[in-house]
């Protein structure tokens with residue numbers, strides 16, 4: 001039998017998971033700020049972008065950008081390229097657009113409210129794709145990753161990042177998440193897989209992969 005405390009805890013956890021999946025309304029706005037201000041969230045986003053070695057002319061896409069921390073980092077690097085972002089949360093699109101207002105006004109960053117299942121056009125092949133703590137929410141993730149691979153130019157790079165936020169997450173939780181991401185990327189046809197780890201509590205795994213030069 002559940003105690004009142006247990007069911008309250010479960011209720012709070014399920015509300016938090018639902019807000020992480022699609023931040024909405026005032027609570028979603030506050031959740032976005034929490035994502036943006038929490039030092040480990042900022043660190044994992046900045047670190048993930050640094051691993052992708054973005055060049056000034058790169059055309060970059062982030063899926064599930066939330067408050068837009070990685071978008072800011074991409075915009076600092078892809079100074080002559082273009083940064084695209086999609087997120088299905090209206091609240092996050094507003095917040096990330098505010099955070100990156102100058103680059104959006106300059107046309108260097110384009111943030112769209114869209115789900116990974118129904119992506120807009122990006123007017124040409126992409127060089128880099130990133131998703132941080134987002135792929136776990138996608139329906140049919142192998143199909144989504146295959147679609148994303150077809151948007152990349154040959155030898156284009158992808159990074160999927162996971163910092164498990166479930167209560168009690170440890171090194172083992174992160175290792176399991178990395179293995180799951182590796183498996184998804186392999187099944188979607190990516191090659192050259194490499195896993196990097198950032199030693200936070202819990203650790204962050206970034207799985208990097210490449211679109212093969214002769215994609216099938």
Ligand SMILES: C[S@@+](CC[C@H](N)C(=O)[O-])C[C@H]1O[C@@H](n2cnc3c(N)ncnc32)[C@H](O)[C@@H]1O
Nearest residue numbers: 021022064065066087088089115116132134137
């Ligand atoms: C846990 S938040 C992470 C936000 C950000 N990447 C970060 O690390 O701060 C997950 C984000 O993915 C977005 N998201 C989840 N499922 C999505 C989908 N199917 N299509 C587009 N965005 C999605 C959510 O709206 C949310 O902004």
